[in-house]
Amino acid sequence: MDLYTNxxxxxxxxxxxxxxxxxxxxxxGAVLVxxxxxxxRAYNQTERLTDVTAHAEILALTAGFSALGSKYLPECRLFxxxxxxxxxAGAIFWSQLxxxxxxxxxxxxxxxxxxxxxxxxxxxxxxxxxEAESQKLxxxxxxxxxx
Amino acid sequence: MDLYTNxxxxxxxxxxxxxxxxxxxxxxGAVLVxxxxxxxRAYNQTERLTDVTAHAEILALTAGFSALGSKYLPECRLFxxxxxxxxxAGAIFWSQLxxxxxxxxxxxxxxxxxxxxxxxxxxxxxxxxxEAESQKLxxxxxxxxxx
Numbered sequence: 232m233d234l235y236t237n238x239x240x241x242x243x244x245x246x247x248x249x250x251x252x253x254x255x256x257x258x259x260g261a262v263l264v265x266x267x268x269x270x271x272r273a274y275n276q277t278e279r280l281t282d283v284t285a286h287a288e289i290l291a292l293t294a295g296f297s298a299l300g301s302k303y304l305p306e307c308r309l310f311x312x313x314x315x316x317x318x319x320a321g322a323i324f325w326s327q328l329x330x331x332x333x334x335x336x337x338x339x340x341x342x343x344x345x346x347x348x349x350x351x352x353x354x355x356x357x358x359x360x361x362e363a364e365s366q367k368l369x370x371x372x373x374x375x376x377x378x
Numbered sequence: 379m380d381l382y383t384n385x386x387x388x389x390x391x392x393x394x395x396x397x398x399x400x401x402x403x404x405x406x407g408a409v410l411v412x413x414x415x416x417x418x419r420a421y422n423q424t425e426r427l428t429d430v431t432a433h434a435e436i437l438a439l440t441a442g443f444s445a446l447g448s449k450y451l452p453e454c455r456l457f458x459x460x461x462x463x464x465x466x467a468g469a470i471f472w473s474q475l476x477x478x479x480x481x482x483x484x485x486x487x488x489x490x491x492x493x494x495x496x497x498x499x500x501x502x503x504x505x506x507x508x509e510a511e512s513q514k515l516x517x518x519x520x521x522x523x524x525x
Binding site for chain 2: 254256277278280282283286289292293296297300301302303316317318319320321322324326344346347349363
């Protein structure tokens with residue numbers, strides 16, 4: 232029996248996005264779950280690390296490889312508060328991730344804008360969980376940038 | 379006047395690929411050049427680091443951000459011995475790289491298989507330099523795997 236629901240894990244990812252917001256980063260958070268246990272939590276740190284590759288997904292995947300001692304994550308679920316970009320989708324492809332759950336869509340930079348599939352064919356995808364909460368964080372961030 | 383040619387830099391990237399081969403990694407190497415000086419050298423380390431994101435390009439870009447203290451690399455040239463994958467092309471996009479030079483094409487995994495452009499519109503791309511040498515390294519690697 233699953234002790235925690237997908238909704239619970241996405242709320243944990245939102246907490247990571249909230250930390251990013253407080254640190255002046257684009258508020259995107261992620262958690263990586265293996266066998267119903269969170270093995271990595273991460274948030275976007277491109278500003279702090281001065282590294283455009285330091286997206287929440289990349290940091291969570293890298294921590295996951297380390298935690299499991301494996302390059303592949305077929306038994307893992309990644310929860311991320313925003314649709315992954317092309318770079319992150321490419322990383323998710325290589326990882327052979329079991330399930331990808333994202334909250335808000337990103338029509339401009341999300342991998343979904345591409346016609347061809349970029350994820351691994353075995354990766355199951357769902358979206359929309361906690362979408363409004365994720366969008367609110369992103370809107371608050373971009374509003375604060377404009378002010 | 380440029381002291382070094384693009385050919386010189388690609389040969390330096392090939393040396394990185396050779397190191398990867400000797401370490402049992404898929405032989406792909408990269409060098410990042412800023413103002414005619416190599417600021418980062420890297421080779422694929424996915425096996426050693428147990429991390430599918432540890433492609434030569436990602437490692438070179440990350441070292442470059444650190445060397446320059448900048449998230450953006452519009453004055454840099456990246457020389458890589460194989461056409462970047464979708465993940466690496468996405469990272470190159472975010473970096474706003476000035477020039478991308480790759481040796482061999484990768485019809486199966488290269489970003490060029492996508493219909494839509496994924497690189498930054500300002501990134502100038504060239505390919506084919508030292509192509510035969512790069513292909514030879516890759517063929518040697520995959521031949522050794524089969525034996």
